[in-house]
Amino acid sequence: MNTINVPTRDEVSPANQALFDKLKAGVGMVPNLYATFAHSEHALGNYLQLQNAKSSITGRAREVVNLVVSQVNDCAYCLAAHTVIGKMNGFTDEQVLEIRGGRASFDPKLDALARLVKNIALERGHADPALVEAFFAAGWTKEHLVxxxxxxxxxxxxxxxxxxxxxxxxxPAAPALRS
Incomplete structure (x- = not known):
């Protein structure tokens, strides 16, 4: 059962209505999770600024992070959304499942990223130094880490x-991970 409703365009502030219109124009819909941010006057705009900020972690690497963290946090919504986005970024169904498990054996650089991100998420930021070193050894930089x-x-x-x-x-629901 839902704890709060998904607001419609008519139920949100004019600033959030403009963001809804921009989202609908860009992605064809306002995803329910984004609409939920609009219960706050500022949260949707602030979140979109964070999500769209410049970063050295882009494209496939960003989807690795999104999939790993969403799996660690057991988020059905984000796993569903990022399974779709991961496939749009060229990952196969099998690769998406592997990434969700914290590995990417098909690409050594992405594997180091996936392994470190899983460790950081599980350990609440207290990363295993060996995984940090493996991340750098795979060709990532301090900028990438941050x-x-x-x-x-x-x-x-x-x-x-x-x-x-x-x-x-x-x-569409993300498939269950195989044991």
């Missing part, structure tokens, strides 16, 4: 918002 942590924070925000509100998932 930006990856920002992306972890970004994804944790949406994971927590969904876990608390339980708004309906409006993407």
């Amino acid at each position: 930006d990856a942590i920002v992306v972890i924070g970004d994804k944790t925000i949406t994971n927590y918002l969904h876990a608390t509100t339980r708004v309906p998932v409006d993407f």
